[in-house]
Amino acid sequence: MSETSNRCESGSIDLIQIVSMVIRRKKSVFFTALTCFLIAVAYIALVPREYEVSAQLRPGVVGYDNQGNSVKGWIERDIISWINDAQYFFLFSEEGQKARQILSLNLKSKYDRGGGVIKVFAQSRNPERTKELIDDIFMTAFKYYKKNDPVISLSRSRMMKNIGSLKSKLELTKSMDEKSIDLNIASKKKSVELLWSQVRLLDQKQASTEATIRSLSDRINSTHANTEKLIQLRDQVLSEKPGDALSSLMYANTIQQNLSYLTQLQVDINGLKNEALGCKSQKDELEQQIGGIQKEIGELMLEKTEKLRNVRENIRKDISVLEEQITSLTPFEVVTPSTIIPKPVSPKVVVTLALGLVVGSSLGILFALLFEAWGRRKPEPSRGPEA
Numbered sequence: 001m002s003e004t005s006n007r008c009e010s011g012s013i014d015l016i017q018i019v020s021m022v023i024r025r026k027k028s029v030f031f032t033a034l035t036c037f038l039i040a041v042a043y044i045a046l047v048p049r050e051y052e053v054s055a056q057l058r059p060g061v062v063g064y065d066n067q068g069n070s071v072k073g074w075i076e077r078d079i080i081s082w083i084n085d086a087q088y089f090f091l092f093s094e095e096g097q098k099a100r101q102i103l104s105l106n107l108k109s110k111y112d113r114g115g116g117v118i119k120v121f122a123q124s125r126n127p128e129r130t131k132e133l134i135d136d137i138f139m140t141a142f143k144y145y146k147k148n149d150p151v152i153s154l155s156r157s158r159m160m161k162n163i164g165s166l167k168s169k170l171e172l173t174k175s176m177d178e179k180s181i182d183l184n185i186a187s188k189k190k191s192v193e194l195l196w197s198q199v200r201l202l203d204q205k206q207a208s209t210e211a212t213i214r215s216l217s218d219r220i221n222s223t224h225a226n227t228e229k230l231i232q233l234r235d236q237v238l239s240e241k242p243g244d245a246l247s248s249l250m251y252a253n254t255i256q257q258n259l260s261y262l263t264q265l266q267v268d269i270n271g272l273k274n275e276a277l278g279c280k281s282q283k284d285e286l287e288q289q290i291g292g293i294q295k296e297i298g299e300l301m302l303e304k305t306e307k308l309r310n311v312r313e314n315i316r317k318d319i320s321v322l323e324e325q326i327t328s329l330t331p332f333e334v335v336t337p338s339t340i341i342p343k344p345v346s347p348k349v350v351v352t353l354a355l356g357l358v359v360g361s362s363l364g365i366l367f368a369l370l371f372e373a374w375g376r377r378k379p380e381p382s383r384g385p386e387a
Contacts, residue, residue: 021372022365029364033357038354043347050346053130054121055138056336061328063155073151074331079118082332083109086090091140102133117335127340134338145331152329159322166322170315185297192293199286208280214274220265227258271357 022029062073092099109120122246146152
């Protein structure tokens, strides 16, 4: 008991006394904490919001080697220095108000090792305008460095030379291929014309042979009819004049001549038929040859079309690749365009409210301790002598 009284007299306050003091003055502690909390709420309500606008960059390609591998220009450290030191400002130094706005952006950048990109960001109360300015910085820088960077200019001129060479090669290859194939096709077409002329001659010969066969057939029919009449006359004479041997002999001789003539006509007809069959066989063979040559012509036409198409397609692909490579030449590349983050970065609502509550509680406790200490040190009024 004496030890406790000694501590009180010396002005030292232990933890239990502090708690008891806070409890005794809990109203003042509460109102102080509430006041600071309301101040934090008012700050959040009145202070304009700030939003972050960010983009992602990475080193670009300034050229390609003979194997088509990309050659990097700036490294990550160069881009970070270019952003943080506002080295882009010279691009707008003559644009007055825009130059001041760009300088006030206070762009910052940092390297994201996980994603392998460089994050460029700025905080602003007018995020739409900030986004426009950041996009303008990137576009203006692209145009400037594409035109003035010596490495990019050298790479672009070499690629343009390669494109011109490819276009010349395309025209030359096209001309050579067309000439060679067209000459071959023309030669085969002449062969087809010659074969068709032979077919026409065989057609004429076959038609003449068939006409001769028909004429001989008519003679055979006429000779047959004449022979039959002679046989009838001979039989009639033999029946009427059996002893007339001379007449019978004459008829027999004439009939024999007619039969020999019929045999000769039949032999001639068979020969002509064989000749007609030979003409038809030759004509069929020629038509087969014509069909084969026409098929070859069709294949040559197809080869010509496909070959030229393949050659043109390959060269066009090479030209397209080079043109895309020329377009992609830049010291840095925009991976993610500038984007406004919808959640404001300032003021931070939770942090501000928590800070107001903690500061208010701390001030309330401090004021309670001060009031208690002041009340203890205040002298008590002296009492008069007892009667």
